[in-house]
Amino acid sequence: MAKNQIISVHFNGVEIGKIGYDEDQKKSSFQYNPDFLETGLYKRLFPYIIRRSPNTQVYSGFEGETFRGLPPMIADSLPDYFGNIVFKEWLEAMQKDFVNISPLEQLTYVGKRGIGALEFVPAKEIISNNTIDVEEITEVVKKVLDVKTSVSEKGLSDISLLNIFKMGTSAGGARPKILVSEHKETGLLKAGDLEYSEDYNHYLIKLSVDEGYSKEKVEFVYYQIAQSLGVEMMPSKLIDDKHFATLRFDRQNGEKQHILTASGMSGWDFKKPEHSSYENLFKLAVDLRLPHKDIEQLFKRMVFNIVFCNIDDHLKNFSFIYNAEKDRWNLAPAYDLTYPLDALKNYTRMSRAMSVSGKRTDIKREDLLKIADLFTIKNPNAVIETVLSATELFKPLSDKQNIPTKVIEKIGSEFTKL
Ligand SMILES: Nc1ncnc2c1ncn2[C@@H]1O[C@H](COP(=O)(O)OP(=O)(O)OP(=O)(O)O)[C@@H](O)[C@H]1O
Ligand SMILES: [Mg+2]
Numbered sequence: 001m002a003k004n005q006i007i008s009v010h011f012n013g014v015e016i017g018k019i020g021y022d023e024d025q026k027k028s029s030f031q032y033n034p035d036f037l038e039t040g041l042y043k044r045l046f047p048y049i050i051r052r053s054p055n056t057q058v059y060s061g062f063e064g065e066t067f068r069g070l071p072p073m074i075a076d077s078l079p080d081y082f083g084n085i086v087f088k089e090w091l092e093a094m095q096k097d098f099v100n101i102s103p104l105e106q107l108t109y110v111g112k113r114g115i116g117a118l119e120f121v122p123a124k125e126i127i128s129n130n131t132i133d134v135e136e137i138t139e140v141v142k143k144v145l146d147v148k149t150s151v152s153e154k155g156l157s158d159i160s161l162l163n164i165f166k167m168g169t170s171a172g173g174a175r176p177k178i179l180v181s182e183h184k185e186t187g188l189l190k191a192g193d194l195e196y197s198e199d200y201n202h203y204l205i206k207l208s209v210d211e212g213y214s215k216e217k218v219e220f221v222y223y224q225i226a227q228s229l230g231v232e233m234m235p236s237k238l239i240d241d242k243h244f245a246t247l248r249f250d251r252q253n254g255e256k257q258h259i260l261t262a263s264g265m266s267g268w269d270f271k272k273p274e275h276s277s278y279e280n281l282f283k284l285a286v287d288l289r290l291p292h293k294d295i296e297q298l299f300k301r302m303v304f305n306i307v308f309c310n311i312d313d314h315l316k317n318f319s320f321i322y323n324a325e326k327d328r329w330n331l332a333p334a335y336d337l338t339y340p341l342d343a344l345k346n347y348t349r350m351s352r353a354m355s356v357s358g359k360r361t362d363i364k365r366e367d368l369l370k371i372a373d374l375f376t377i378k379n380p381n382a383v384i385e386t387v388l389s390a391t392e393l394f395k396p397l398s399d400k401q402n403i404p405t406k407v408i409e410k411i412g413s414e415f416t417k418l
Pocket of ligand 1: 115171172173174175176204234246247248249250261312316317319335336
C-alpha cells in the first residue's frame with residue numbers, strides 16, 4: 001500500500017466516511033462523506049471523538065498497540081492478541097512481512113468480516129471454502145500457538161492457515177477463537193466470517209487448547225451461574241464437551257449489529273490503568289444515555305466479577321450495542337465472564353483490571369455500595385447477597401461437567417466473601 005493511505009468505512013450499505021493514515025507521522029484522519037451527513041441518519045453512530053463535522057479531523061494521541069494511531073471506534077475493528085498471532089503466521093507463510101502492514105491495510109483484510117457492522121473498502125478478497133471441522137481447526141490453532149516451533153517446522157498448509165485466518169482474526173481478545181455459522185436446519189457448519197443471514201446461527205467459539213483442563217468448561221459454568229442471576233448473556237453451549245460456543249450479539253435477525261467496546265467508545269486504553277475503573281465505565285454508560293435498567297445490569301455484572309474473581313474485567317470486556325432505528329445505545333450482553341487464570345498454577349498477587357474506589361485488590365462491600373450510591377442503584381445489598389449465594393452453584397455445576405476437583409477447589413477458594 002502507498003505511504004499515505006485512505007480507505008472507506010461503510011455501515012448498513014452506506015459510505016460513512018474515509019480514514020486516512022500517514023505512515024511517517026503514524027497519525028490518522030477521518031472525513032465524513034458529505035452525502036451521508038446530509039441524510040441526517042445514524043447521528044450517534046460514533047458518539048465521541050469523531051465529531052459530526054464535514055471537516056477533516058486529525059487524530060493524535062492514539063498511538064500504541066491498542067489503537068495503533070486510529071480513532072478508537074475504528075481501531076475496535078482490528079484484531080487483538082490472538083487474531084494478530086494468526087495474521088502474522090499467515091502473512092509469514094505467504095512471505096509477507098507483518099511489521100510493514102499498516103493498520104489501514106490490516107483493516108482491508110478485515111473488510112466485511114469484522115465483529116460488529118462496520119465494513120472497510122477496498123476489502124482484500126480471500127477465497128472461501130466449504131465446510132468446517134472444529135477438531136481439525138483446534139489442532140491447527142494449537143500448532144499456531146506453539147511459539148517454540150518455527151513456521152516451516154509446523155508444516156501447516158496454506159489452506160488450513162487461511163481457514164483460521166478467515167475465521168479467527170477479526171474477533172478480539174487473547175484466547176483462541178473462531179467465528180462459525182451453523183445452518184439452523186441441516187446443522188452444517190461454515191466459516192462465519194462473511195455469513196450473516198437468518199438461515200444460520202452465528203457463533204463465536206472459544207477453542208479449548210490448553211493442557212490440564214478446559215478453561216472453556218469453566219467459562220460455561222460461569223455462564224450458567226450468570227444466567228441464573230439474570231446477567232444477560234447470549235445463549236451458549238459446549239461443543240465436543242470442551243469448546244465454548246456463544247451466539248453472536250453482533251449478528252441478529254439476519255443483520256449485522258454495530259457494537260463498540262467501552263475502550264473503543266471512549267478512547268480509554270484497556271491495557272492502561274489510568275482510565276480503567278468501574279466509576280468511569282458507569283459514567284460512560286450514563287453519558288451514553290443508557291436506560292437505567294442497563295445501569296442496574298452493569299452493577300450486577302460488577303458484583304459478579306468481584307465475587308467470582310473475574311479479575312480480567314477490562315474495558316474491552318464490556319460492549320455497547322447500537323439501535324440504528326432509534327439512534328440509541330444499549331448495554332450489550334455480557335461475555336468473557338470466567339475465572340481468567342490457570343487454576344493449576346499459583347499466583348502471588350492478583351490485581352484486577354478495573355478498579356473500584358481506586359482499589360484493585362481487597363474490594364469490600366462498602367466500595368460497591370459507594371458506586372451504588374453514585375449511580376442510584378436500587379437495593380444494592382440484595383443484589384450483592386443474591387450473587388454471593390450463587391457461589392454455591394459453582395461446585396455442583398462444575399462436577400456435572402467433570403471439571404477436575406483440584407480446579408474446582410482452587411477456583412472456589414478464590415471467591416470473594418464481601
Ligand atoms: N457473544 C458475542 N457476540 C459478539 N461478540 C462477542 C461475543 N462474545 C465476545 N465477543 C467479542 O469478541 C471479543 C473477544 O471475546 P472474549 O472477550 O470472550 O475473548 P477473550 O479472548 O477471552 O478475551 P480476553 O483477551 O479479554 O481474555 C470481545 O471483546 C467481543 O468484542
Ligand atoms: Mg475478552
